[in-house]
Amino acid sequence: MRPVSSWPLTTKLAVVVATLLALALASIGVTLWITLQLDGGAAAINEAGRMRMQTYRAALMLREAPERIDALATQFDKSLELLRVGDPARPLSVPWNDEARARFANVQRQWQALRPIWIDAAKARDAPSSASTDILREANTFVEMIDAFDTSIEAQLARWTSILNVVQIALLVLAIGSAWALLYIGHLLVLEPVSRLTGGLARIEEGDFSMRVQVASHDEFGQLSAGFNRMARNLQQFYAELEQKVIEKTASLETERARLAALYEISAFAAEASTLDVLAHGFARRMRGIAGADSVAIRWSDEGNERYLLLGSDGLPRFMIEDEQCLTSRSCLCGEPRTEPGARVIPVLAEGAAILGHCARAGYATLVSVPVILHQRPLGEIDLFFSDEIALSAQDRDLFDALSSHLATAMENLRVTALEREAAVSGERALLASELHDSIAQSLAFLKIQVQLLRDALPAHTDASVARIVDELDAGVRESTGDVRELLVHFRTRGDAEDMEPALRTTLRKFEHQTGLTTHLSMQGHGLPLDADVKVQVLHVLQEALSNVRKHARAREVWLEAQQTPAWSFEVRDDGQGFDAARDTLGETHVGMRIMRERAARIGARVVVESVPGEGTCVTLTLPQHRGDTCMRTNQPVSKGRTI
Numbered sequence: 001m002r003p004v005s006s007w008p009l010t011t012k013l014a015v016v017v018a019t020l021l022a023l024a025l026a027s028i029g030v031t032l033w034i035t036l037q038l039d040g041g042a043a044a045i046n047e048a049g050r051m052r053m054q055t056y057r058a059a060l061m062l063r064e065a066p067e068r069i070d071a072l073a074t075q076f077d078k079s080l081e082l083l084r085v086g087d088p089a090r091p092l093s094v095p096w097n098d099e100a101r102a103r104f105a106n107v108q109r110q111w112q113a114l115r116p117i118w119i120d121a122a123k124a125r126d127a128p129s130s131a132s133t134d135i136l137r138e139a140n141t142f143v144e145m146i147d148a149f150d151t152s153i154e155a156q157l158a159r160w161t162s163i164l165n166v167v168q169i170a171l172l173v174l175a176i177g178s179a180w181a182l183l184y185i186g187h188l189l190v191l192e193p194v195s196r197l198t199g200g201l202a203r204i205e206e207g208d209f210s211m212r213v214q215v216a217s218h219d220e221f222g223q224l225s226a227g228f229n230r231m232a233r234n235l236q237q238f239y240a241e242l243e244q245k246v247i248e249k250t251a252s253l254e255t256e257r258a259r260l261a262a263l264y265e266i267s268a269f270a271a272e273a274s275t276l277d278v279l280a281h282g283f284a285r286r287m288r289g290i291a292g293a294d295s296v297a298i299r300w301s302d303e304g305n306e307r308y309l310l311l312g313s314d315g316l317p318r319f320m321i322e323d324e325q326c327l328t329s330r331s332c333l334c335g336e337p338r339t340e341p342g343a344r345v346i347p348v349l350a351e352g353a354a355i356l357g358h359c360a361r362a363g364y365a366t367l368v369s370v371p372v373i374l375h376q377r378p379l380g381e382i383d384l385f386f387s388d389e390i391a392l393s394a395q396d397r398d399l400f401d402a403l404s405s406h407l408a409t410a411m412e413n414l415r416v417t418a419l420e421r422e423a424a425v426s427g428e429r430a431l432l433a434s435e436l437h438d439s440i441a442q443s444l445a446f447l448k449i450q451v452q453l454l455r456d457a458l459p460a461h462t463d464a465s466v467a468r469i470v471d472e473l474d475a476g477v478r479e480s481t482g483d484v485r486e487l488l489v490h491f492r493t494r495g496d497a498e499d500m501e502p503a504l505r506t507t508l509r510k511f512e513h514q515t516g517l518t519t520h521l522s523m524q525g526h527g528l529p530l531d532a533d534v535k536v537q538v539l540h541v542l543q544e545a546l547s548n549v550r551k552h553a554r555a556r557e558v559w560l561e562a563q564q565t566p567a568w569s570f571e572v573r574d575d576g577q578g579f580d581a582a583r584d585t586l587g588e589t590h591v592g593m594r595i596m597r598e599r600a601a602r603i604g605a606r607v608v609v610e611s612v613p614g615e616g617t618c619v620t621l622t623l624p625q626h627r628g629d630t631c632m633r634t635n636q637p638v639s640k641g642r643t644i
Contacts, residue, residue: 008220011219016181030167031167034160034167038160043091044095047092114138209236273410276300281314285314295315295320295364306328308335310324334367334369338371339378367385368392369384373405415531415532501562507539508560524563524565534623538621544595545596549576567624567625568623573617574616577614579611579613579617580611
């Protein structure tokens with residue numbers, strides 16, 4: 001059982017109050033019970049007095065009205081029965097004891113003896129005077145027995161009255177004692193602990209942090225005293241180590257300043273970066289310095305989050321750069337698609353053998369992976385490599401999340417800027433297309449009609465040279481009309497889709513519709529998607545190459561092959577008549593070739609034309625290689641050419 005000193009204060013007070021309340025209720029209950037006994041005894045005395053009166057009435061009725069004796073005897077029987085069993089309604093109850101029971105039994109026996117005598121005397125009616133004298137004497141004897149019973153009741157009531165007085169005095173003493181007990185217990189359990197705490201607080205206010213109050217119990221005040229002592233100890237320690245805390249706080253502020261400076265530097269750099277390559281490598285270099293990592297890798301994820309391409313790195317070993325140019329999702333510790341921010345700390349050696357093992361081979365012990373997320377869409381991740389085991393604080397995680405958010409915004413800004421450039425070019429080309437349609441195209445349509453009218457107006461026997469000239473005019477107008485229509489189609493070409501393959505299919509489908517030639521498309525490898533403005537230039541170069549096929553090649557089939565690794569390249573081949581590329585440099589196709597090379601130069605690309613008479617022509621467009629472009633799926637078959 002727990003000692004009393006360990007009881008809570010509420011328990012102690014509840015026990016004291018419950019004890020006093022139980023005593024008070026017990027005293028009140030005893031008082032009520034005694035009062036009930038006194039009331040019942042008083043009623044019993046009244047009923048006994050009534051029996052005396054009925055006895056004398058019976059003696060008189062025997063002489064004056066003997067016919068009423070039966071009714072009076074019945075009432076007398078009811079009075080005896082009422083005294084014997086009591087009446088809770090009045091209340092009436094005899095305070096029985098041995099004496100009272102004996103005297104009540106005498107009264108009953110005497111009544112049982114007198115009752116038949118009086119009944120018989122009432123029937124006789126003319127009783128002698130001597131009989132009346134006997135009846136009166138018997139009545140007096142019976143009344144004396146009733147008085148003796150009444151006296152025993154009064155004696156019992158006198159005893160209960162004495163007990164009631166004693167209980168009332170005890171109740172008064174209990175009330176006074178309870179008041180003093182409550183005052184003492186309140187002083188002992190409440191006032192004295194409060195006084196100790198107040199004194200302790202005064203000492204603390206004076207600067208005495210060595211002050212400790214006595215913990216005299218384990219109740220609420222004991223806990224409060226213990227808390228006061230802990231507070232005093234902490235204050236004493238705080239003041240003793242105040243200088244150290246100031247130093248630590250200054251260092252913390254310096255760290256926060258450095259973090260803000262890092263965020264500002266990253267923001268300024270991301271705003272100035274002109275290409276994704278510059279952004280990735282510059283961000284990796286700065287991220288390595290901010291995080292104190294041994295190496296950093298910036299990875300980009302494709303739209304389906306199936307591959308992670310290495311955009312840029314800093315301090316990464318050469319073999320990791322070569323082997324991890326492209327990672328399939330979840331093939332290693334890196335490359336886990338996530339839509340919620342939050343850095344993951346991954347112990348390299350604790351992850352088992354189901355990984356590539358490059359980190360362990362390079363001597364890294366910890367990998368920190370920070371997702372790059374924009375509007376809950378994963379764009380890639382930042383991988384920080386450490387040669388030691390590390391743990392990230394909440395501030396570090398917040399900083400890394402903020403930096404990854406800046407990177408995601410910068411990548412999106414580059415994409416939006418490219419789209420804006422492409423949109424500006426497309427808008428101007430759409431305006432040119434409208435002008436061509438409203439001017440040259442309408443004029444060519446008019447000339448076509450006029451040439452037909454001229455042909456119809458010629459006589460049947462027209463000179464052959466005139467007919468040949470009309471045919472040449474008709475062919476020239478038709479070719480010019482086809483060129484203008486092709487220009488109108490090319491001018492409205494947009495490259496704002498992320499995937500290059502749908503744009504190439506659309507271009508070949510339009511070419512088939514115009515020429516009726518069979519086309520084949522082949523896509524090989526996987527790499528970063530082209531920017532919108534670069535993509536539209538690529539499409540225009542390919543359209544120009546296809547236009548040359550339509551005009552000059554006399555081909556039956558055309559093949560378009562796109563290679564994404566090690567750099568984006570596009571090859572347009574036909575099975576037409578070809579030409580001598582080394583000698584025929586001033587032919588009618590040199591303007592188209594120059595236009596293609598000019599477009600390629602705008603995006604840093606290169607155009608190579610290869611052709612052999614009778615063997616067809618091959619035009620190759622090669623874009624500059626990005627360090628993050630190389631990505632071939634392991635054991636992935638090269639896609640086959642197919643007819644569109």
